[in-house]
Amino acid sequence: MTITMQARALLIKLAPWANEVYPNVIPEEVQAKTDDTIILVRPAFDSLNDYGSDQFNSITNTLSIQIFYATGNELDYDVVEARLYQDLINNGYQITEIKGRLTDLDTYQDYQTFTVTKNRTLKTLLPK
Template structure:
């Protein structure tokens, strides 16, 4: 199972404030009055070289939280809850880009980059 699939399984249905989790693409039918999490692959890096090979693979994943246009959710609390959950499951927070507004849907969204190292590949 891929690291992206594992992340989807972890996040799907875990947070009561998120209506859905989308992977790799957001359908055009996704309603702007729902809050959802969108996850995609970012980069992969081979790590820990020795004996003419590598021992580990680091996967970077991008997580975006799109907030409902009608949201009364405390964004900071939701994002901190998400980040704590990720850290407790072995992910490292690499970057938090800051909230912006999608020009098409007018949804505020936050982008969080996480990494996960898989051993023994």
């Protein structure tokens, strides 16, 4: 299972307040909806690490996560985001950047974008 799909499965569990978690892209028929809270998770970039004997021994995957909050919801964004960050950390992810909450000028929908990384060793990726 790809890191994106692993993160999606985890986000479904960690964010019961979200109506849906989509990998890679939000379906076109859902994009205009503002009455659901949606999380989008997609790959940002990867890096090879822990070199020894001309061989890398781990991969750090970086994912971009965006939360699109339903308009008119009563969630306390600070609380749900802080809890989500802590839960992600407890599940082996590192929060590397939080862009800051913004409001879409067309839909008036609040959204947050942040990036996470997860380091995976070759031993866990390529079991013998």
